Amino acid sequence: MGVKAWLSKPLAAYVHRKHQAWIQNPVAAQQAVFDKIIKKAQHTAFGREHRFSEIKTHADFVKAVPVRDYEGLADYFNRVKEGESDILWPGKPLYLAKTSGTTSGAKYIPITKDSIPNHINGAKDALLSYIHETGNASFLDGKLIFLSGSPVLEQVGGINTGRLSGIVNHHVPGYLRTNQLPSYETNCIEDWETKLDEIIEETIEQDMTLISGIPPWVQMYFDKLIRQTGKPIKDIFPNFSLFVYGGVNFEPYRKKLFESIGKEVDSVETFPASEGFFAYQNEQHDKGLLLLLNAGIFYEFIPAGEYFNENPTRLTIGEVEPNVNYALVISSNAGLWAYSIGDTVKFTSVKPYKVIVSGRIKHFISAFGEHVIGEEVEKAMQRTMEKYPTVELVEFSVAPYVSQDQGQSYHEWLVEFSNPPSDLDAFGKELNMQLQKLNTYYDDLITGHILQDLQIKPLPMGTFRNYMKSQGKLGGQNKVPRLSNDRKLAEGLIETAGILNANS
CATH class of the missing domain: 3.30.300.30 (ANL, C-terminal domain)
Structure with a gap:
């Protein structure tokens, strides 16, 4: 066992113990997040206009702040993009995460000094949770690949702007940098097919132990490797033992992916978005994802059938029920307020609170x-x-x-x-x-x-x-x-x- 794998086990145990405090007191954890973000944002433009100084309870918040999506908050986001300070959160964001898919074109989601740890720690803790549960840390001694967007950033309103996966790439812990593939130069290639060819060139002879990415793009990577070598993935990367994925339902891809690999490997599902890192799978036998309730995000849940009502029911964590389809609404230390991210979730468990992503509210x-x-x-x-x-x-x-x-x-x-x-x-x-x-x-x-x-x-x-x-x-x-x-x-x-x- 290498040094990284050996050191990761006590760290994993420590993080596991630390998480038990909020897992066992979920309502209190969410109340603490709510109180903290409301207080900190009360002197922002949004906080003043919505009278945050008078908000003491969730009921007060519901009366003061309507549920809106990106278009509904576009005026505020545009002011942030133009370089104004203290609009949605104190100061200016560290980054703007650029993403597509709205009727108004590209979205620019703020990532602040307070919210960036959520993105970094969420991914890190998902791996540490896996290590604590299984005892398998050997993947940390091999090469790790994260199939992601380009880390090249541009300036928008004086703020570094790029794809979320590219932004996060700048914050990979130093102890993993020497393990990480592809190279920075290859990761900067914008054209996916050209980039994939370079990724294969860089990885085909390496000891790949962890592979991470959205399943259909990982499958393209596997297909090209198999065509080039005539071998299944298990023979190309015999020590490959952990697949980390998120973004889509894995089930339609599972059969073909594992046939391409040629053996069963452990997998960890995550629930990341530009708006925050919300949940991860913390038990191999359970497909539910542990909802992170102490990470600077306050959650509300609207029964999906009420979403398009004028005044839909807005539930907090202590009021949800299993197996009900909810639209996910967040307020956070990134300066997002009663923000509908567009995803729907179902709770598979309420002790602890675990979810599956059930779809898109507009899909x-x-x-x-x-x-x-x-x-x-x-x-x-x-x-x-x-x-x-x-x-x-x-x-x-x-x-x-x-x-x-x-x-x-x-x-x-x-x-x-x-x-x-x-x-x-x-x-x-x-x-x-x-x-x-x-x-x-x-x-x-x-x-x-x-x-x-x-x-x-x-x-x-x-x-x-x-x-x-x-x-x-x-x-x-x-x-x-x-x-x-x-x-x-x-x-x-x-x-x-x-x-x-x-x-x-």
Whole structure:
């Protein structure tokens, strides 16, 4: 055992003991965060305008501060971008995390001196928690790869600005720097495919022990390695023992990833975002993610069915229940106030508080009143693939097809298979039945002949990759929406598939 692995074990035990204080007193931990951030921000522009000095309770906060998303707080974010101080949090942010995906274009999320430890410690503690639980620390003696965005930063309003993963790259602890791959120069390459080729060149002969990244981009890395060597990942990297991931539901990718690896390895799921590092998996046998309640973030939870109401119910941690879909709302020491991050979560446990990410509040299909969410389509696909174990997929997305003729509308599943089912019709019928079991509204529409059974549109290999590339969203932290309530993404994928077929 190397020095790093040996030293990590007492540190892991210390961090575990330290966390027990807030894990065992979750409501008090959240109250302490609430009191601290409200007091510190009361003299900011936002704090003065929303009378923070008069806020004593959560009920006061609900009356003073409405729930808003990025667009709703855009005036404040724009003032921060222009270099003004004391707008959402005292002083200026250390960084602006630039991310895409809103109707107004790029988002610029502040990361402050007070909030940066949340991002760094969240990732560090996820690894230490794994070490404490399993005793496996040997991965720290090998090479670690974090497939991430470029660490190159630009100046916006005098503030260093870049992708979150690139910002965090500047804060990797010194003791891990010598283990970290790829090199800084390679990490700065913007074009994903060029970058991936360089990453392979740098890693193929190394002793890779930990690999981290969003699953579809890790799969691309694995695919290129296997094509280049003719070997499974376990033979290329025999000491690879830990896969760390986040950002998307792992289940649709699990089978193909582990087949590429050629053996089972431990995995740790995390829940990071530009707005904060919210949770991580702290037990191998439990897929629930431990919600971090003492890390400068105050959480509110809106029952998903009420989200678009004028005055939705806003629950605190002590009021939530297991297996209810909640929209996640945060206030934090980054200067985000009653901010809807767009994700929905379900609690798998309340002792301690653990969540799974169930979808996106705006990513749903309800063209016919069915309100199908991401968790349901992913679970339907997962259960169907369990019944068809030879089927492998690369990616999929679902969109409504609305017909002018009564009873002729349906959900269209655009699926890129790496190993398609031998009987696509039977696979589709099973998939449709699984979705009916998961969503009673969808079941009613099918049995009432308002909707036809879903239809699967197989896409040629490379469709999703080429579509994402055409949108400037290939690699890094970018994700394909699992479903949407309109045809924009679907038509883009179909157009890309047509181009690939024409060129084949």
